[in-house]
Amino acid sequence: MTISAAAYCRYSTSNQDENSIAAQLQGIMSYCQSNNLQIIQSYIDEAQSGTNTSRTGFQDMIRDAQAKLFSAVVVYDISRGSRDVADWFNFRKIMKSLGVEIISATERLGDISNPNDFLIELINVGLGQHMVLQTRQKSIAGVAMKAKQGAFLGGIAPLGYNIQDQKYVINEHEAEAVKYIFAEYAAGKSYNAIVSELTRQGIRGKKGRPLGKNSLHAILKNERYIGTYTWNQRKCKNLGKWIGGAPNPDAITLPDTIPAIIDTLLWKEVQKRMADQKGRARNKAKRTYLLSGLIECDMCGAAYVGHCSTNKRGYESRQYRCGNKYRTKTCAAKSINADMLENHVIESLKAFHKELDIKEMAKIITDQMNTASRDLSRERNELKEIEAKIYNGVQYFLSGKQFPELQDELDRLRVRKSELEDIIIVNTREDRLVTSDHVEGVLLYAINAMREENISEVIRMNVSRIYAHADGTCTINIGVHTDHSGSPQYAVCTTQKYAP
Numbered sequence: 001m002t003i004s005a006a007a008y009c010r011y012s013t014s015n016q017d018e019n020s021i022a023a024q025l026q027g028i029m030s031y032c033q034s035n036n037l038q039i040i041q042s043y044i045d046e047a048q049s050g051t052n053t054s055r056t057g058f059q060d061m062i063r064d065a066q067a068k069l070f071s072a073v074v075v076y077d078i079s080r081g082s083r084d085v086a087d088w089f090n091f092r093k094i095m096k097s098l099g100v101e102i103i104s105a106t107e108r109l110g111d112i113s114n115p116n117d118f119l120i121e122l123i124n125v126g127l128g129q130h131m132v133l134q135t136r137q138k139s140i141a142g143v144a145m146k147a148k149q150g151a152f153l154g155g156i157a158p159l160g161y162n163i164q165d166q167k168y169v170i171n172e173h174e175a176e177a178v179k180y181i182f183a184e185y186a187a188g189k190s191y192n193a194i195v196s197e198l199t200r201q202g203i204r205g206k207k208g209r210p211l212g213k214n215s216l217h218a219i220l221k222n223e224r225y226i227g228t229y230t231w232n233q234r235k236c237k238n239l240g241k242w243i244g245g246a247p248n249p250d251a252i253t254l255p256d257t258i259p260a261i262i263d264t265l266l267w268k269e270v271q272k273r274m275a276d277q278k279g280r281a282r283n284k285a286k287r288t289y290l291l292s293g294l295i296e297c298d299m300c301g302a303a304y305v306g307h308c309s310t311n312k313r314g315y316e317s318r319q320y321r322c323g324n325k326y327r328t329k330t331c332a333a334k335s336i337n338a339d340m341l342e343n344h345v346i347e348s349l350k351a352f353h354k355e356l357d358i359k360e361m362a363k364i365i366t367d368q369m370n371t372a373s374r375d376l377s378r379e380r381n382e383l384k385e386i387e388a389k390i391y392n393g394v395q396y397f398l399s400g401k402q403f404p405e406l407q408d409e410l411d412r413l414r415v416r417k418s419e420l421e422d423i424i425i426v427n428t429r430e431d432r433l434v435t436s437d438h439v440e441g442v443l444l445y446a447i448n449a450m451r452e453e454n455i456s457e458v459i460r461m462n463v464s465r466i467y468a469h470a471d472g473t474c475t476i477n478i479g480v481h482t483d484h485s486g487s488p489q490y491a492v493c494t495t496q497k498y499a500p
Contacts, residue, residue, distance in 0.1 A: 005037045005072040005103070008061055010045040010080045021046065024076040031105035032074060040070055047394050051084050051129075053091065054414040056390070059421070062091075065100045072101040078109075078125050088125045150229045150257040156206050158224055160261050168224070168258040175261045177203045181219055182262050186269040191216050192329075199329045212327035220274060226267045227260035228253060289320070290342050290456050295466045295474070297322040300331045304468055306338065322468070334472035340500060341466075345476060346455060348496045349462055352478050386417045474498040 007028045011020040021044055032039055041064065043057035053059070061073065073095065075081045081102075082088040092112050095102055102109055107124060110117025151166040160178040162171045177198065184194050191213040198211050205211050223230055230253050289306030296303060302323035310316050318338035324331040390413050467475045476496040 002036055002038045003072055004040050004070045005032065005074050006061055006064070006070045007032075007039045007042040008044075008057065008073055008075050008081065009042070010048060010055070010057070012047070012049055024080060027076050027105045028074050031103075037072065037074065037103075039074070049083075051082075051087075053082065053087050056387075056414065056417065062094065063421075065095060065098050068098075070100070072103055074103045074105060077104055077106045078121070082125065083129050083131070085122065085125050085129050089122075150254055158222055159206055159211075159219060160225065161258075168229075170259045170261060177201075178219060178225060178261050181216060182225070182266055182270055185216075185220060186266055186273065188273075195327075196329050210328035210330050214327065220270055223253075224258060225260065225262040226264055227258055228255045229257035230254075288456070289318070289338060290459055291320065291338075291345065291463070291466060294459070294463055295320055295336075295468050297324070297331060297333050298467050298469045299333045300324050302331065304336070307335075320468070333468060333470055336468060336472060336474065337500060341474065341498060344496075344498050345459065345463060345466075348476060348478060349458060352462070352494060383417060383421065386413050389413055390417065472500055 007025060009021045009024040009028070011024075025042065029039065031037075043061040045055040045057040048055045064070070065073070078088065082091060089112065092102060096112065109121060112118050112121065150168075152163045152168060157163050157168070160171055160175040161168045163169070181194055181198075184197075185191075194216060195211060195213060203211065205215055219225075230251065291304075292306055293303060300322065302325075304320040305323050305326055307319050307321045307326060308316055309319065319335045320338050320341065321335045322331045322333040325333055325335075393413070462478055464477045464479045466477070469475070474497070476498060478494050478496060
């Protein structure tokens, strides 16, 4: 009997090309013809590392295996599947649980539950990881050597600098903006005041975006502005996987290596003020904003953020502000009094629950949720954009160019791509349907939990979205969140208006 199978091929770097894939496929096809296997689908990853599994073709293969599209996966050798011991055996376990056999066209793969077979396979994949570690060690040593010479190692130069022949060169126009930021902050100006003036002057960051409060913080902490070159300060990733961002004992710090824009005295004044501000912020009581993440600006689409201001008399005022207005001053939407809006939402929820016919409403909501299909156009458009960026990044590598930070960005994009694919798959599955009993239970829980200590949870369950309008009014969508199949779903039951 012929067994339906999938072929998986991969090559790692721009030093290889599509000929490598062709050679792998030829070997796989030859093996299959001799062993009564029929390839019904091929999955290919070009110029992608084998040290992580966030590869488009690899993830597509796993998804189709879960859909029972084939009974076996054939690789040219173990290293094409993975060069990470943990990833490879995790993959083997997943496929074993799905009843999918893993076959190598050039190696014997046995039963991983058999001690002898497991040991042989462990040695083979371990040798692959050993080779990667050796290559990586040599690569890091080469980059470190360049770092010790103060060379620019890729990415985007800080505001105030251009790069010529891998060396930092001062951009006089941008340097004036950097000097202004340091001088004004040292003089006691707030982030908001500095951002407003930079926006008024039309000064933007290296990517052409308005400078925001996060940008200012990064600029004020960047030692390059006093001529200190730094590299590899934190241990963020290892073999493409996040490892926490702890301080790196092998970091390189070289004082007086690049042209300084800020003098040491001004730098120390700024660092002292930042430390004082951090200490004061740490000592403040943590404030709760019940509607964080639920308010969307009707003008620019940004999420509103909680903000507390203090007037000259020392009175504090909690507000919700448009994120773009708060960070970059690029939106004119009015701020909203947090206490007034939160009280209005709470009272609206109480009224909603008080007048509720639970059984009838549960039936209406169930019908609404099971017959309506979620609008996934935003997710699908973002997925297309990410796929295009990944393709362009891979082509950049294939052209023979080197850009150290690009691999990290590609890893991030692939993770986001996987998330979006999961969202789309979950929301198009038949098993996402909810039952009337389930919705009724959610409504009863919300009513019984309507106490002060649980109010935040009730709001998350019953407020789907708040749209903040330019004039300071809001539209509040009150509904039911069922948290079904890992994908939040809301059935909007009523719409409330808020006007200060």
